Amino acid sequence: xxxxxxxxxxxxDPNSVADLSEIADLARAAGYxxxxxxxxxxxxxxxxxxxxxxxxxxxxxxxxxxxxxxxxDNRLGPYQTYNxxxxxxxxxxxxxxxxxxxxxxxxxxNTRKAQLQVELAELRYELPRVEAKSSLAKRDERxxxxxxxxxxxxRERDIKAQISRISQELDAIAEKEQTxxxxxxxxxxxxxxxxGYTNAGKSTLLRRLADDxxxxxxxxxxxxxxxxxxxxxRLFTTLGTTTRRADTGRRDIxxxxxxxxxxxxxxxxxxxxxxxxxxxxxADLVLLIVxxxxxxxxxxxxxxxxxxxxxxRNEAPIVTVLNKTDCVEEGALNRKMQSLDALAPxxxxxxxxxxENIEQLTDRIESELxxxxxxRLLLPLSDDAMSLVSWLYxxxxxxxxxxxxxGDAVLxxxxxxxxxxxxxxxxxxxxxxSESEGVSDEHDSHGVNxxxxxxxxxxxxxxxxxxxxxxxKQMETITEVESTSPEQSGGETTRxxxxxxxxxxxxxxxxxxxxxxPRSITEDDSKQHQRSKEVDTDVSYPxxxxxxxxxxxxxSEVE
Numbered sequence: 001x002x003x004x005x006x007x008x009x010x011x012x013d014p015n016s017v018a019d020l021s022e023i024a025d026l027a028r029a030a031g032y033x034x035x036x037x038x039x040x041x042x043x044x045x046x047x048x049x050x051x052x053x054x055x056x057x058x059x060x061x062x063x064x065x066x067x068x069x070x071x072x073d074n075r076l077g078p079y080q081t082y083n084x085x086x087x088x089x090x091x092x093x094x095x096x097x098x099x100x101x102x103x104x105x106x107x108x109x110n111t112r113k114a115q116l117q118v119e120l121a122e123l124r125y126e127l128p129r130v131e132a133k134s135s136l137a138k139r140d141e142r143x144x145x146x147x148x149x150x151x152x153x154x155r156e157r158d159i160k161a162q163i164s165r166i167s168q169e170l171d172a173i174a175e176k177e178q179t180x181x182x183x184x185x186x187x188x189x190x191x192x193x194x195x196g197y198t199n200a201g202k203s204t205l206l207r208r209l210a211d212d213x214x215x216x217x218x219x220x221x222x223x224x225x226x227x228x229x230x231x232x233x234r235l236f237t238t239l240g241t242t243t244r245r246a247d248t249g250r251r252d253i254x255x256x257x258x259x260x261x262x263x264x265x266x267x268x269x270x271x272x273x274x275x276x277x278x279x280x281x282x283a284d285l286v287l288l289i290v291x292x293x294x295x296x297x298x299x300x301x302x303x304x305x306x307x308x309x310x311x312x313r314n315e316a317p318i319v320t321v322l323n324k325t326d327c328v329e330e331g332a333l334n335r336k337m338q339s340l341d342a343l344a345p346x347x348x349x350x351x352x353x354x355x356e357n358i359e360q361l362t363d364r365i366e367s368e369l370x371x372x373x374x375x376r377l378l379l380p381l382s383d384d385a386m387s388l389v390s391w392l393y394x395x396x397x398x399x400x401x402x403x404x405x406x407g408d409a410v411l412x413x414x415x416x417x418x419x420x421x422x423x424x425x426x427x428x429x430x431x432x433x434s435e436s437e438g439v440s441d442e443h444d445s446h447g448v449n450x451x452x453x454x455x456x457x458x459x460x461x462x463x464x465x466x467x468x469x470x471x472x473k474q475m476e477t478i479t480e481v482e483s484t485s486p487e488q489s490g491g492e493t494t495r496x497x498x499x500x501x502x503x504x505x506x507x508x509x510x511x512x513x514x515x516x517x518p519r520s521i522t523e524d525d526s527k528q529h530q531r532s533k534e535v536d537t538d539v540s541y542p543x544x545x546x547x548x549x550x551x552x553x554x555x556s557e558v559e
Contacts (some may be wrong), residue, residue, distance in 0.1 A: 188395030198260025
């Protein structure tokens with residue numbers, strides 16, 4: 001495919017230095033071939049943006065090089081665009097910075113949400129230009145006798161109606177995505193967003209951290225990943241959010257990769273992708289990725305751009321990650337960290353490509369995530385109780401699983417987020433109530449728990465299995481989680497016995513009883529349980545980016 005030759009033009013304020021590197025990268029990302037450039041340092045001209053003489057020089061350059069378009073790295077008003085085009089050879093298009101960005105987004109929008117957001121941004125860009133044309137046309141009207149009549153404003157009304165319709169559809173998608181985020185949290189996952197300037201290496205870092213992605217660049221990808229976690233050295237490789245599961249050791253997290261930020265974006269463009277930014281705003285932790293191989297000035301400018309976008313609505317803690325350390329000498333990296341300390345305090349320096357310091361990053365993620373709380377539950381032993389134990393393994397971190405000497409109860413010590421603990425208590429309370437109904441007067445459930453607690457407490461004096469500072473009332477608390485049936489839990493994790501428990505070898509009668517019970521856990525149940533742990537992903541659109549690439553809806557399932 002032949003690339004369209006273009007000339008890049010940029011105006012900067014007096015005493016400022018022109019920098020065409022970013023706009024050149026954007027042009028190449030859109031499929032253009034940059035044949036020449038032109039810059040000017042002066043105040044903005046109301047009619048041409050540049051000085052009129054510079055526009056005439058631009059026209060001569062276009063004619064000499066045969067360029068088919070001019071990309072202006074500035075924000076042009078509708079009148080300025082029209083006036084510059086009038087000076088250029090016939091057929092040469094004038095493209096400003098934001099039209100170029102929208103063009104890139106439009107080329108790569110492959111989900112419903114992404115397409116809607118691009119369409120909304122285009123309409124918001126077009127509206128003031130249509131209003132300007134309407135204003136110009138009205139100047140030529142002759143009201144009164146023999147007047148030309150009212151100017152046709154149907155296009156203006158149509159754009160406003162489309163903006164309203166698309167905004168409502170995006171709001172509905174955003175509401176579904178928020179519901180999905182809450183469901184993930186209730187399932188025990190912490191949400192971590194990768195944010196930062198475009199081309200900072202976010203996708204490569206995701207591939208390094210995620211459980212189901214290989215860092216080998218784009219080789220033998222699963223079809224579901226074909227358009228999601230791809231990583232290349234170019235701008236806007238990732239156009240929608242990509243969510244994948246990662247394991248930091250104690251906690252299960254969902255990592256969301258997003259399209260990079262871009263500097264100097266107008267409010268209407270940011271607003272068009274606002275629902276996409278919710279994946280960053282509503283995360284439990286934000287990893288702000290910065291390319292450490294760039295100059296200090298470039299890093300400072302991009303950090304400022306990223307902070308301007310994040311601090312508007314972000315509530316989660318932010319950890320700055322200096323990526324691509326494999327391209328920087330240690331001494332130079334230390335100097336950069338010192339110079340940027342005000343914008344990036346206590347950063348983590350890593351290489352997503354080589355894996356350097358990744359373990360340090362995962363430790364930092366765990367320390368910055370919302371705190372988990374410790375809890376202990378004493379459950380009367382039954383199939384339903386073991387289902388709850390399995391549920392706790394899936395939704396939290398089980399520290400200890402211990403059985404009473406008589407085999408009547410199991411003590412579970414675990415840590416989890418407060419919402420999980422609340423659900424676990426409710427499940428355990430329902431379980432105790434159910435067990436109590438089937439217990440005889442001679443062996444009521446309170447007696448079982450009292451006896452079990454006494455045995456475990458006595459044992460803890462010698463083994464330290466139970467913390468001495470624990471409130472005794474906690475031992476009587478039986479917890480909840482939406483009544484999970486045995487059919488929903490896995491068979492292997494359900495029957496764990498503490499190594500120091502005298503009941504490592506359960507008696508045969510107990511085993512036979514469980515096998516004869518129609519509600520006992522089977523191999524099929526275990527498979528079903530594993531399916532219940534699959535994580536759905538949402539892939540959104542960028543700005544700088546939850547919808548799945550394999551579905552027309554806003555999520556895709558992770559195998």
